[in-house]
Amino acid sequence: MPVDGPVPWPCAEHTGAKHDIYRRYLERWFPILLAGSNAYPSVTYAEGFAGPGIYSGGEPGSPVIAIRALVDKVPATKGIARFVFIDDDQRCVDMLRKTLQEAFPDRPRSEVAMPVTMGKGTCADDLEAALDRMDAWGQPIFANLDSWGNAPVPFRLLKRLAANVSTEVIVTLLPQHFVRFVSNLGEAGDDVFGGDPRWRDVVNLPPAAKSRHILTCYRQALQAAGFPYLLDFELVPRNGQPLYLVFGTGHHLGVQKMKDSLWEVDRVQGVGFRDPRDEQAETLFAMDEPLLGPLTRLLQQRLRDSEPVRVEDLRQFALFETVYRPEHVIKALKPLIDAGSVKIEDGGPLRRASFVSLVHAPLR
Ligand SMILES: C[S@@+](CC[C@H](N)C(=O)[O-])C[C@H]1O[C@@H](n2cnc3c(N)ncnc32)[C@H](O)[C@@H]1O
Incomplete structure (x- = not known):
């Protein structure tokens, strides 16, 4: 969606599949961390690119999906769940506030058991400070970094998240953005890839290899930030650009649960999955009978x-x-x-x- 485009905007084909994955994963994440046998006293769900919480067709956005996953799966008496939402468009912040009030008219948990903060700012400048203010560090954080695909997320923030206890990130990337703007982005783009300029080699590659190179570089950047276990995949709509999601975690169980969520996704979405490493870039649409x-x-x-x-x-x-x-x-x-x-x-x-x-x- 363009910077000055309407708020809210229509829910794109792959957004439905992406939301389904978030929901299925968070419905596992919250109970494991807040109500499991090794539960923590508190967790934080944070978004650096939160959006308005709703789409023009009335579909819920990721902040609503996340809060609902907590409320549906964890008794209100179990632990503290903080929510942090940052967006650099004031219209999104205002609409998110209103959307959350409408989606949860009766507070599902007390202010203490579910503090929610939202504000206008950039992910780069304001997310870390918001996490500081919420006293989130030292307890698990799930950071959803769902930009328009340009992933303006400081490497320093990724490193701090990776070093935090039981913390996970999911980052959205549109490889085409980097392929198209490689000459304009230059060094500013390097920080997205952990300061490593090798992503820029994309200019010398044949068209079919370009996206794969960007994806490999991003995967390496998350690993360099300190996430030992990764799951990355492309969501491929029947029409339009594929979207790349990279999930990073410090625990192999996180990969298993995210993979379960991926394979359970509602096929009705009409969106396929692709392994970025497959040289033939074959898309898996019918996941019930997996194409092997x-x-x-x-x-x-x-x-x-x-x-x-x-x-x-x-x-x-x-x-x-x-x-x-x-x-x-x-x-x-x-x-x-x-x-x-x-x-x-x-x-x-x-x-x-x-x-x-x-x-x-x-x-x-
Ligand atoms: C893909 S949308 C987020 C959608 C939302 N996560 C969902 O699934 O419902 C990206 C959002 O990031 C915001 N945004 C763009 N650049 C940003 C930046 N540098 N920092 C914070 N927010 C930004 C946009 O205003 C937009 O609302």
């Missing part, structure tokens, strides 16, 4: 130039390095074994304990 071609290719890449690998390790690879689930691995290996391009080392049936390797065609 991209995973088969990724497994082939993984096995290339390596010693035999245990299937269990390939399951971990699928969990942490692709959009697929561990249980997809054996199915994705089958066509390779049937075609004779992968062999099982002990010759037995394919099991989690089996070792597999690529069969290299003899040189002629």
Whole structure:
């Protein structure tokens, strides 16, 4: 949406799918952290690009979705949940205040059990200070950094979030923004990528490789910020630009839960998913019968130039390095074994304990 465009604006195709993922994840996150066996006294949900909380068709925005996930899944007596919403457009802030009052006319939790703060400001200049004022540090934070895709999020903030206890981020990126504006962004763009200028190599790449390069660089930046576990994927609408989401966490359980949320997303949205690492950029639309071609290719890449690998390790690879689930691995290996391009080392049936390797065609 343009800077001076109307507020609110229509809910784009991939926004529905994105919201479905947020909701499914937060409905897991709040109860685990506030009511689970190792619950914390408090958590914070923060948005650096909050929006007005509503779309022109009446669909709820992410702030409403987040508060509803808490209220629906955690008893009001359990812990403290803070909410911080920053947006640089005063119209969004005003509308968000009104939308939250209308969505939750009776405060679902007391002021102490659910403090909510919102204000006009930029994510870069104001989110960290708002978290300071809320006394959020030292307890888990979920930071939703859902910009228009240019991700003006200071690397310093990402590093501080990564160093905070049980803290996670989800960042929205439109790779096309960086492909298109590479010459204008220059060094200002470097900070988005953790100060690493290699993202600018995009100018020398063929068109098909450009987006993938930007995505790889962003993934590396989140890792460099200190998030050891990542899940990144593209949401691909039938029409329009794909949107890239990168989730970073310090705990492998976070990746599992986010992946569950991704695979459960309402198919009615008509939005597909894509693994950014798949060279053929194949989109998965029908997730009930998962299309395993991209995973088969990724497994082939993984096995290339390596010693035999245990299937269990390939399951971990699928969990942490692709959009697929561990249980997809054996199915994705089958066509390779049937075609004779992968062999099982002990010759037995394919099991989690089996070792597999690529069969290299003899040189002629
Ligand atoms: C994609 S929308 C957010 C949508 C919202 N997260 C949702 O899902 O309902 C991006 C928002 O970021 C705001 N914005 C743009 N640049 C910003 C910046 N540098 N700092 C803070 N907010 C910004 C825009 O006004 C807009 O409301």
